[in-house]
Amino acid sequence: MSLLNVSDLHASVVTDDGPQPILKGLTLEVKPGEVHAIMGPNGSGKSTLANVLSGRPGYIVDSGTATLNGQGLLELEPFERAQLGLFLAFQYPVEIPGVSNMEFLKASIDSLARARGEEQPNTATFMKQVRELAGSLDLDPAFLKRGVNEGFSGGEKKRNEIMQLLLLQPKLALLDETDSGLDIDALKVVAEGVNRYRSAENGVVLITHYQRLLDYIVPDFVHVLSNGKIIESGDKSLALELEAKGYAWLT
Amino acid sequence: MADLTLPTTLATPDWLADLPDAGSLPEVLEQALNSPAHRERWKYTKPGPFVAATQHPMIDPDIGGESQNGVALNQSIDAPLAGFDLDQAPEAIARLCYADHVMTLDVSASTDEPIVINHAGNTRPMLIRVAAGVSLTLLESADASDDAQQSIWIDLAPNARVEHSRNALNDAPSHWQYLNVHLQAGAHYQLNNHVAGCGSRRQDIHIIMDGQGAEATLVSAGKVDGKMALDQQVTLEHRQPRGQSKQTIHNIVANGGKCTFNGRIHIHEGAAGTDAQLSNKNLGMGEHATINTKPELEIYTDDVSCSHGATVxxxxxxxxxxxxxxxxxxxxxxxxxxxxxxxxxxxxxLADQALTALVGRAREES
Incomplete structure (x- = not known):
């Protein structure tokens, strides 16, 4: 059974000039244990896919379906999608002064536990786990007391996203250009975190501009998105070919 | 708007009689009450009931920590008030005149324990004088459940330091707090102000940087929920060079609440090298919140760094x-x-108490 199943998805972004169609019949299936990379030129709809699946306001689903473990996603509120096991690593993580990282993470893990009918973790154990995770991603544990992403560098924000991924253990991770703005050392840390997350039970959709990330997170499938549709699928060699030739030969 | 009048004739106290601008005090006060500038300060809150209440019977504030070495508490004014401003604060001056006595707190040595002031009702005016080089922590809270007023003058001698925390979280039909802070050279003053809306709450704060290199910080959090009101009027004057002031005021206004903020920074001629910053942010939630905010700058000297902003x-x-x-x-x-x-x-x-009242839970350790 597929983990994520997106079928003939059409979606528009809301603009001042009215809805602009972006996704024009996108179909994608991710099975447990698979990593799918989605590549494509600017404006092809990569981030729109991540946003529509996670329920960001400002998008309209025109037609099509998307399910996670067989449950429909598109009618749900963002928090309900997260409670089903969907996780979006943001391209631009938001700064929230006044809400500490630790408080945010605890609120998140408690909400997810409640939704699954599980016991909420003990605070002391939880804090220890978070500190250890932070350390393993080269994040100073002192940052946990600071506001969410407040004053973080671009690299710290992305590592914080990966820390949340490892902590919340979703069923499906959507990584929206998590590699953008990272230097090579930070890229390795982030990739190592994603690889630690990978398992036979979960899935990863990796949205990226560059082949570079795929040197560190080896995908099972590579898809090329263009004008709102997947126009080519293949294995890792497709990414290398794109790197060599650009997107023009496909579009 | 009808002219404002004082409730009854007041007697000019001795310490005020010699002031050149006092003149016939009742007349001067009534002129000040009705001046356009002062009426502007009361644009969003009805001043009549507050003016009428200036002569209500007063009780002493409860004061703790006053028996420490270097602290003296008296009941009279023996010198003209630092920061005295008839035009800015006619109601506060009227309260001084109506009061049968005042509370004068002289702090001549740094104290180990804070001075704690609690206002259980309509309390008598207080004058707090902090001697040169002395550090003082001042904890002030209000728990009156009836109409109440407070008026406090704080004078910081050169290089004195005052850390003032103030909670006004009580529920009362009306509450007015006047606070005047006068800083001499090199003095530091910090106010952490936490406030909830009440039937009609008004906070007037007048900070006067009257010596070179004085520093003042005002940080305020307010929440006005339901049919409550809060009106904050802050005037900060830089009269001398190289002063620094920073004001950060956050207010949440929810579900029909009404919140007014007016922050005026006045940089006098000659106050070169001043650095003054003011930020007022307002968050509206629920239906029908009313937010009025007006940052004002008056600058009469070059070579200053000044920023002010308000967001809703x-x-x-x-x-x-x-x-x-x-x-x-x-x-x-x-x-x-x-x-x-x-x-x-x-x-x-006083943060924990404020967090419980305004945020609904205490700070989480992490």
């Missing part, structure tokens, strides 16, 4: 999406965000 907004949709994308439901996410907005301005020794 609702909860950031980006932040809300970020939290909800982690499984936190919308209501809980909104609560976290509004708490975070206020928490940025809740600090100091």
């Amino acid at each position: 907004g609702t909860i950031s949709q980006d932040a809300l999406f970020y939290l909800t994308s982690r499984g936190i439901d919308r209501t809980a996410a909104e609560a976290l965000l509004s708490q975070g907005f206020l928490r940025q301005c809740i600090d100091g020794p």
Whole structure:
């Protein structure tokens, strides 16, 4: 059974000039244990896919379906999608002064536990786990007391996203250009975190501009998105070919 | 608007009689009450009831820590008031005249324990004088449940330091607090102000930087929920060179609440090298919140650094999406965000009480 199943998805972004169609019949299936990379030129709809699946306001689903473990996603509120096991690593993580990282993470893990009918973790154990995770991603544990992403560098924000991924253990991770703005050392840390997350039970959709990330997170499938549709699928060699030739030969 | 009049004739106290601008005090006060500038300060709150209440019977504030070495408490004014301003504060001057006595606190040595002031009702005016080089922590709270007023003057001698925490979290039909702070050279003053709306709450704060290199910090968190009102009027004057002031005021206004903020920075001629900053942010929640905010700058000298800004907004949709994308439901996410907005301005020794009252829970250890 597929983990994520997106079928003939059409979606528009809301603009001042009215809805602009972006996704024009996108179909994608991710099975447990698979990593799918989605590549494509600017404006092809990569981030729109991540946003529509996670329920960001400002998008309209025109037609099509998307399910996670067989449950429909598109009618749900963002928090309900997260409670089903969907996780979006943001391209631009938001700064929230006044809400500490630790408080945010605890609120998140408690909400997810409640939704699954599980016991909420003990605070002391939880804090220890978070500190250890932070350390393993080269994040100073002192940052946990600071506001969410407040004053973080671009690299710290992305590592914080990966820390949340490892902590919340979703069923499906959507990584929206998590590699953008990272230097090579930070890229390795982030990739190592994603690889630690990978398992036979979960899935990863990796949205990226560059082949570079795929040197560190080896995908099972590579898809090329263009004008709102997947126009080519293949294995890792497709990414290398794109790197060599650009997107023009496909579009 | 009808002219404002004082409730009954007041007697000019001895210490005031010699002031050249006092003249016939009742007349001068009534002129000040009705001047256009002063009426502007009362544009969004009805002044009549507050003026009428200036002569209500007063009780002593409860004062703790006054028996420490270097602290003296008296009941008279033996010198003209530092920071005395008839035009700015005619109601506060009227209260001084109506009061049968005042509370004068002289602090001549740094204290180990804070001075604690609690206003259980309509309390007598206080004058607090902090001697040169002395450090003082002042904890002030109001728990009156009836109409109440407070008026406090604080004078900081050169290089004195005062850390003042103030909670006005009580529910009363009306509450007015006048605070005047006068800083001499090199003095430091910090106010952590935490305030909830009440039937009609008014806070007037007048800070006068009257010596070179004085520093003042005002941090305030306010929450006005339901049919409550809060009106804050802050005047900060830089009269001497190289002073620094920073004001950060966050207010949440929810569900029909009404909040007014007016922050005026006045940089006098000759106050070169002044650095003055003011930021007022307002978060509207629920239906029918009313927010009036006006930052004002008057600058009469070159070579100053000055910034002021006011924002009125609702909860950031980006932040809300970020939290909800982690499984936190919308209501809980909104609560976290509004708490975070206020928490940025809740600090100091009275923070825990303020967090409980304004944010709904104590600070989490992490």
